[in-house]
Amino acid sequence: MSDLPERLARIRLLVLDVDGTLTDGFVYYGLAEGPLKRFHIRDGQGITNVQRVGVAVAFVTGDVAESTRLRAARLGVQELHQGVEEKGSVVRDLLARHGLAREEAAYMGDEPGDLPGMAEVGFTAAPADAVEEVRARVDWVSASVGGQGAVRELCDAIVKARPG
Numbered sequence: 001m002s003d004l005p006e007r008l009a010r011i012r013l014l015v016l017d018v019d020g021t022l023t024d025g026f027v028y029y030g031l032a033e034g035p036l037k038r039f040h041i042r043d044g045q046g047i048t049n050v051q052r053v054g055v056a057v058a059f060v061t062g063d064v065a066e067s068t069r070l071r072a073a074r075l076g077v078q079e080l081h082q083g084v085e086e087k088g089s090v091v092r093d094l095l096a097r098h099g100l101a102r103e104e105a106a107y108m109g110d111e112p113g114d115l116p117g118m119a120e121v122g123f124t125a126a127p128a129d130a131v132e133e134v135r136a137r138v139d140w141v142s143a144s145v146g147g148q149g150a151v152r153e154l155c156d157a158i159v160k161a162r163p164g
Helices: 004-011 041-052 066-075 088-097 110-117 152-161
Strands: 013-016 057-059 079-081 104-110 123-126
Touching: 004 041, 004 152, 013 041, 013 088, 041 057, 041 066, 057 066, 057 088, 066 079, 088 104, 088 110, 104 110, 104 152, 110 152
Parallel strands: 013 057, 013 104, 057 079, 104 123
Antiparallel strands: none
């Protein structure tokens, strides 16, 4: 994709699925109240890096988990949307509230439930281990799997594409 840097340079909103994209997809149950999820430090640093260059970040997930809320808070992610049944409507609302065109937004996800959200943005991405139906329909697939650097790869590409 020869126009990749130009497309990424326009991104001002990065929408991320959580389970299987920001996490490895495993859910841990034990003595803690509620499930625990594993997030990678590198992905978190990537999110911090894109925020520093003016890109807003949103987490949009079908699940509701305290661990996701804590991770969003730790990273300063203001747009946390949990328990979402239809991700397309949430993305449309995000674009409207932020005053953005679809070409100014990117979405990374791994499951068919992410496709309605992806349909609302100008750039789509998936982790290497996303289901085939998603990988076949996105603009870019990371070399890394979900929860193990996939988000960092996309964030680094966005930061690198920014002018200045």
